Amino acid sequence: MFRRRAKGEDAADQLDEFVDADSEDVAGATSEDEDDANERVGLPPAPRPDGPFDSTEIDDAKEGRVDLGGLLVPGVEGMELRVEVAGDAIVAATLVLGNSAVQLQAFAAPKNEGIWGEVRKEIADGITAQGGAVDEEETALGWGLRARVPVQLPDGTQGVQLVRFVGCDGPRWFLRGVISGQAAVQPESADALEQIFRKTVVVRGEGPMAPRDPIVLRLPEDAQMVADGMPQQQGHPGVDDLNPFERGPEITEVR
Template sequence: MGLFGFGKKKHQDDAVAEPAAEEDKAVAEDAAPAEPVYPTEPSAVYEGRGESYGPWDVADEDVIDYDAHLDLGAYYLPFLQGIGLRIKANRATNQILGATITYGTSGLEIEAFAAPKTMGLWDDVRADLLEGNAAATEQPGVFGTELMLPVTVKGGKTLRTRIVGVDGPRWMLRGIFSGKAAVLPDDPETLALNRFFADIVVDRGSDPLAPRDLIPMHPPVAPAARKAAKAAAEGAADGKEHLDSIPDKPTGPFDSDQQVEVKTTLSRGPMFSEVR
């Protein structure tokens, strides 16, 4: 899987095409893999989600292969060399509220919300943010209409943020970009985090949730641990429970191939987390 986790389509048919001529086979084998489709032009609408590009839903027919993504329950995060990951949690309840990615001098706060079955949520959320923040402005972006919102941080400094929202089937994924990724559209950090956001795979689940509820999350599960757990489950299904009695069998959690730093916050706003 590539730098941003782009790979084969998850639901791609495994059927083999009809045999081709030898020279056609040679051309096909030597051909480089196609570059992933990614929106780069600002627009007032975000069309093609789930068909040409993400953020994806786990049930999308053309969803990318997310086996190498980091599982956080509500969504799967792709791999990007050089990122930092901070998990937001409520100190009183230990409930995980979201994740924040840092990359260079930029940041990306990610939250997934439940949405109505028959309509999207981002238009209403954006209208609420505009009404509650006189300094907020709308503009077209690579994920459709987005908001520019100045935020006053500790020490009185004003931080400009770029807020995007993408509607999926019964969910909305919101990203709050800061640093260069908020104000410099062509900066490498902006392009990298845009692609990172576009390659997130959302898992809404089947539990009943009210619109604007956060989709439940769990602590990060790395790809290696997820693969090992799946193999163990398949082994049990094949009647290999006797393997549990092997002498000196290692115990404890599986080794993780990705470490994360877990921090907590005392509280959060209903629809916007302060940048501190």
């Protein structure tokens, strides 16, 4: 079942101990790094034996997963599930687990060409333009970004938020994840969120969609949307929604 989250419980508060205005910057990319990154743009989707999965690739996809329409996300004990709204459409879901969170957003993509390399470069350029710093990294989830994004702290001073961007190209879709909180700072804390990303199933549908169109989500049948008054996210895979702790309506799964 789903219950309304207590009004005073804001996961953004959990970030305070991980955000420091005086922290050292992540090293900037070298020209050689940029050349290597450019070579990874426009590649065909890589094999995904460990996920994320397309809805046609796995039997009983809804078993053990929360049905959000365009995404089937694994249910984990104690997790909070929040949804991001663009206009009247739900376009992203954020799963909060302890002091960490992962925002999931799926987009349409070309049939034979992945877009994660291109999107990754756009995100890096956008963060750099904002005064942040980005490193490209190769992890168990493939190529991703580790970034320090400028943010305004509750006391009005400037600080940075540590985030990780992960992505996966599938058959006519692209899934992006934004990992925040403790899991972005301490790699050993990221296993649960990485497994959520891997076990997510994308339901692209057969209808025509332009590349980068968000795959629209919906609330589970037994859930009720409750607006919390926080700023809403946009549905573009760029740099306008770097903070998954700033979110729209939310629901909490209790298991």
